[in-house]
Amino acid sequence: MKNIVVTGGTSGIGLALARICRDRGDNVLVIAPDPAKGERFIEESENKGAGKRVFFIPADLSLVGENERVIDEIGDTFTTVDALVLCARFFRSYRRVTAEGFEHNFALYYLSRFLLSHGLVEPMRRAGAAAILNVAGPGVAAGRIHWDDLELEHGYNGWEAMFQGGKLNNLLGVSWAAAHGGQGVGYVLQFPGGTRTGLAGEFDPETAAQVEQMKQGATKSAEDSAGPLVDVIDNPPAEPLTALWEDRPISLDDGSFDAEDAARLHRLTEKLLSRR
Numbered sequence: 001m002k003n004i005v006v007t008g009g010t011s012g013i014g015l016a017l018a019r020i021c022r023d024r025g026d027n028v029l030v031i032a033p034d035p036a037k038g039e040r041f042i043e044e045s046e047n048k049g050a051g052k053r054v055f056f057i058p059a060d061l062s063l064v065g066e067n068e069r070v071i072d073e074i075g076d077t078f079t080t081v082d083a084l085v086l087c088a089r090f091f092r093s094y095r096r097v098t099a100e101g102f103e104h105n106f107a108l109y110y111l112s113r114f115l116l117s118h119g120l121v122e123p124m125r126r127a128g129a130a131a132i133l134n135v136a137g138p139g140v141a142a143g144r145i146h147w148d149d150l151e152l153e154h155g156y157n158g159w160e161a162m163f164q165g166g167k168l169n170n171l172l173g174v175s176w177a178a179a180h181g182g183q184g185v186g187y188v189l190q191f192p193g194g195t196r197t198g199l200a201g202e203f204d205p206e207t208a209a210q211v212e213q214m215k216q217g218a219t220k221s222a223e224d225s226a227g228p229l230v231d232v233i234d235n236p237p238a239e240p241l242t243a244l245w246e247d248r249p250i251s252l253d254d255g256s257f258d259a260e261d262a263a264r265l266h267r268l269t270e271k272l273l274s275r276r
């Protein structure tokens with residue numbers, strides 16, 4: 001029996017993974033912003049006789065303060081964490097700033113994963129052999145990092161924000177492994193492939209049509225996409241950092257995993273967080 005934490009765990013791939021782990025006997029804690037969806041997952045689990053092994057934390061992970069609260073609540077629930085699965089993401093065609101002053105996509109897709117990855121090191125280290133699964137797009141060719149405008153204040157574009165988020169998470173994996181590698185926790189950047197559930201988000205008409213076309217062209221269900229994630233949970237890699245496209249390894253020699261860029265991003269992130 002493992003202790004599994006899943007962000008974005010009430011819809012899409014996150015929900016599919018949470019159900020698989022629950023149904024096989026694991027303890028599962030899901031984090032998502034909608035209390036109604038969380039309550040439905042809890043009720044479903046109780047109907048299956050798994051209510052005592054399933055937990056829900058409602059939280060808006062685009063807020064730094066909410067991430068800090070969630071880290072504390074996870075620690076109150078689990079003394080050890082075998083897998084942290086980071087699925088929460090929300091596409092926005094139009095730029096939005098959170099109540100704490102951060103661009104929403106940057107805050108949810110990158111800052112939250114930074115905070116949770118670093119904040120849960122201790123309970124994961126205690127688990128012995130654990131894995132952080134950052135469900136993103138490692139090694140993607142599209143997009144670039146806007147070093148002088150990380151929050152895309154000038155010329156925001158939803159696709160650019162998403163692609164940059166993938167690049168930022170690549171570097172997060174590199175800097176996390178440099179700081180915490182060798183403690184029995186493997187950091188895994190994993191793209192599950194195109195899935196029929198598509199992207200969650202608020203779209204302009206053109207983007208909505210693109211997303212619908214992507215969903216129609218996808219061949220895999222959320223359950224299919226969750227399968228490779230379960231494999232990693234069951235067999236955490238010994239390496240400090242691994243990048244996978246579905247279940248196929250990606251070379252870390254790619255420029256997306258540059259160590260100097262990773263260190264630079266880490267410093268910038270700490271500076272941004274210090275302003276709060």
